[in-house]
Amino acid sequence: MREVYERLHLSRLHASPWQDTRSAESRRNDEVDDLLHEWANEKKREAKILFTGCGGSGKATLLRHLRILYGVPYTGDERRQWKMTIIKNMLSDSDAVLQYMRDQRIEFENDSNKDYAQAITAWSCNDDSNVVSGHIFEALKYLRIDKGYQSALFQTRDSWTHYPHSTLNLHYFINNLERLSAPNDLPSDEDILRASKRLCGITEVICDIGERKCRLYELGGSRGERKKWIHLFDDCSAVFFLAALNEYDQQLSEDSSVNRLSEALTLFESVTRSVWFANSAIVLFFTKVDIFLEKVTSGEIPIGKYFPEYDMLPNDIAAAQEFFANKFKKVAQITRKEIQVHYINVLSAESVKEAMSILQI
Ligand SMILES: Nc1nc2c(ncn2[C@@H]2O[C@H](COP(=O)(O)OP(=O)(O)OP(=O)(O)O)[C@@H](O)[C@H]2O)c(=O)[nH]1
Numbered sequence: 001m002r003e004v005y006e007r008l009h010l011s012r013l014h015a016s017p018w019q020d021t022r023s024a025e026s027r028r029n030d031e032v033d034d035l036l037h038e039w040a041n042e043k044k045r046e047a048k049i050l051f052t053g054c055g056g057s058g059k060a061t062l063l064r065h066l067r068i069l070y071g072v073p074y075t076g077d078e079r080r081q082w083k084m085t086i087i088k089n090m091l092s093d094s095d096a097v098l099q100y101m102r103d104q105r106i107e108f109e110n111d112s113n114k115d116y117a118q119a120i121t122a123w124s125c126n127d128d129s130n131v132v133s134g135h136i137f138e139a140l141k142y143l144r145i146d147k148g149y150q151s152a153l154f155q156t157r158d159s160w161t162h163y164p165h166s167t168l169n170l171h172y173f174i175n176n177l178e179r180l181s182a183p184n185d186l187p188s189d190e191d192i193l194r195a196s197k198r199l200c201g202i203t204e205v206i207c208d209i210g211e212r213k214c215r216l217y218e219l220g221g222s223r224g225e226r227k228k229w230i231h232l233f234d235d236c237s238a239v240f241f242l243a244a245l246n247e248y249d250q251q252l253s254e255d256s257s258v259n260r261l262s263e264a265l266t267l268f269e270s271v272t273r274s275v276w277f278a279n280s281a282i283v284l285f286f287t288k289v290d291i292f293l294e295k296v297t298s299g300e301i302p303i304g305k306y307f308p309e310y311d312m313l314p315n316d317i318a319a320a321q322e323f324f325a326n327k328f329k330k331v332a333q334i335t336r337k338e339i340q341v342h343y344i345n346v347l348s349a350e351s352v353k354e355a356m357s358i359l360q361i
């Protein structure tokens with residue numbers, strides 16, 4: 001509103017009283033009406049969108065990707081901060097692979113790599129460390145070509161082995177190790193997209209998607225903390241609910257009797273029933289379809305084993321997608337008429353652009 005009055009004041013300063021026969025008061029009323037109308041339309045064009053979904057479903061990655069595609073580019077300072085995050089990701093993920101090797105008794109191809117492994121584990125144990133020596137990068141270079149390490153890296157790429165840590169991004173990072181460890185090189189957009197950072201508080205991204213100015217939000221913190229903030233979003237135009245489709249065969253780490261996709265469905269139900277979102281559009285994004293596709297077509301992990309009611313062909317991707325979409329739609333039907341459903345690979349620009357182009361919010 002303040003903005004409206006400031007603009008009104010300016011327009012009065014520039015107005016010429018000789019060209020208009022209306023009284024000063026009526027002119028002023030008309031101007032106020034016009035500006036209020038314009039202001040209301042601007043507000044209408046702006047979409048406020050809340051991202052929600054279970055942990056690891058891709059919220060932060062999609063938010064970052066939308067900024068890269070439609071928002072303000074990352075600055076040099078931001079990239080410098082991301083660089084340290086990426087290096088820390090690389091080392092802690094490598095440590096997870098080494099732990100997996102120990103658990104599964106996978107041997108190093110070259111015994112001398114044990115010292116390098118120890119150096120990485122020692123670095124990862126020191127939470128505060130912001131200094132990475134050349135020796136640590138050298139360790140990664142040697143481990144990267146060790147067949148034992150490579151095999152563990154492959155096996156942990158998507159918790160196929162039910163190991164709780166996915167190392168898909170580590171694969172990408174260590175393939176780009178020379179560039180990422182060079183002191184003056186700043187990370188690219190793709191590097192930032194693949195980085196992982198624990199979120200505290202609220203992240204806001206402002207961007208223009210098509211004709212619309214959008215304000216996108218992700219809430220960090222524990223579930224309890226998020227509940228305290230959720231009422232701030234009662235006026236949001238849309239809720240983007242993300243569910244990782246590749247998790248159909250995985251369990252929650254905190255309760256191994258609960259399937260992760262079933263947990264997503266439970267959370268989705270609470271979102272569709274929430275009074276705060278009664279007037280918001282709900283858009284369901286099934287993420288990680290790239291991994292889902294690989295998993296289902298491999299034939300190694302049949303959906304029917306985890307969802308016995310699935311009676312379509314085991315490797316029919318379209319039928320499998322529809323099966324899960326129907327589960328979510330059924331839940332949504334209880335409280336609302338329709339939801340939009342999209343299947344995306346959040347890491348692919350084409351996939352994200354396609355979903356945004358057909359989005360109706
Ligand atoms: N291959 C693939 N990886 C994805 C996709 N979406 C997200 N990821 C990866 O999944 C991991 C988790 O993604 P995040 O964006 O951090 O998930 P989040 O929902 O913000 O997770 P929390 O903040 O823990 O709730 C990251 O390593 C991403 O790179 C996808 O569509 N395909």
Ligand SMILES: [Mg+2]
Binds near residue numbers: 060
């Ligand atoms: Mg996140």
